[in-house]
Amino acid sequence: xxxxxxxxxxxxxxxxxxxxxxxxxxxxxxxxxxxxxxxxxxxxxxxxxxxxxxxxxxxxxxxxxxxxxxxxxxxxxxxxxxxxxxxxxxxxxxxxxxxxxxxxxxxxxxxxxxxxxxxxxxxxxxxxxxxxxxxxxxxxxxxxxxxxxxxxxxxxxxxxx
DNA sequence: GCCAACGTTGGC
DNA sequence: GCCAACGTTGGC
Numbered sequence: 384x385x386x387x388x389x390x391x392x393x394x395x396x397x398x399x400x401x402x403x404x405x406x407x408x409x410x411x412x413x414x415x416x417x418x419x420x421x422x423x424x425x426x427x428x429x430x431x432x433x434x435x436x437x438x439x440x441x442x443x444x445x446x447x448x449x450x451x452x453x454x455x456x457x458x459x460x461x462x463x464x465x466x467x468x469x470x471x472x473x474x475x476x477x478x479x480x481x482x483x484x485x486x487x488x489x490x491x492x493x494x495x496x497x498x499x500x501x502x503x504x505x506x507x508x509x510x511x512x513x514x515x516x517x518x519x520x521x522x523x524x525x526x527x528x529x530x531x532x533x534x535x536x537x538x539x540x541x542x543x544x
Numbered sequence: 545g546c547c548a549a550c551g552t553t554g555g556c
Numbered sequence: 557g558c559c560a561a562c563g564t565t566g567g568c
Contacts (some may be wrong), residue, residue: 394566418551441566499567517549519565 384434390530391429391453392436392513393487394521401448402437406484406489410454413484413522414462415470421522423487426457426483428524434544436533438513439496446496447533450544455486494538507532526537 393413395401416422431531435451459480462468475481503514512523525533531541 396566445567510551519550521565 384531384541385509386523386531387527388434389527390434390436390525391424392438392447392523392525393451394438394440394513396447397439398442401439402451402492405451405487406492407436409504410459410488413487414460415486416460417470417472417482418521421520424522424524425485429453429457429485431455434490434530436530444496445499447493447502449492449495450490450534450539451487452490453485454488457483457485460484466497478513479494480486483521489543491539493534497536499534501536502533503537504530 397403402412413425416425417430429479431453435453436447437449437451439445446487459477460470460482462470463472463475463480463482464477465471466473470482472481498516502508508514508529511525511529512518512520534541534544
């Protein structure tokens with residue numbers, strides 16, 4: 384991957400959707416995001432092909448476990464229109480959808496997970512949004528140098544991706 | 545299960 | 557526009 388490639392990080396509870404699930408599915412809609420800042424990143428800034436760190440949250444050892452890639456432009460999240468879906472939004476209308484998503488595809492599983500503790504401790508990763516106090520975003524941008532560093536810590540060669 | 549931090553909602 | 561109440565996130 385090019386030196387100045389910008390990236391992203393998404394959080395997922397592996398019990399709900401894990402990197403294994405993404406590999407099994409081959410591609411998925413990153414649905415259910417109901418935070419405006421996270422939505423805006425997907426809607427306005429994500430570009431097809433950009434790498435996405437896949438982070439497992441709310442588990443014994445929270446960690447980045449793999450790298451996905453953005454696989455589509457943004458489009459309306461269909462779950463907002465489904466009354467039976469937990470992410471149903473009665474205030475959203477099909478002609479003016481409130482929530483958008485992108486598709487993700489698996490790119491590479493890390494050789495070893497990079498734990499939250501490692502992310503916090505690595506001086507190179509100072510300023511990473513994920514570890515900023517109080518941050519609760521489920522979709523966030525990652526600086527090029529941080530992206531490369533996490534991939535290296537995960538035992539992969541960023542050049543090879 | 546606890547709780548700190550933060551976003552959203554809605555009354556005023 | 558303020559702000560209290562409430563819900564959610566997510567580490568621990």
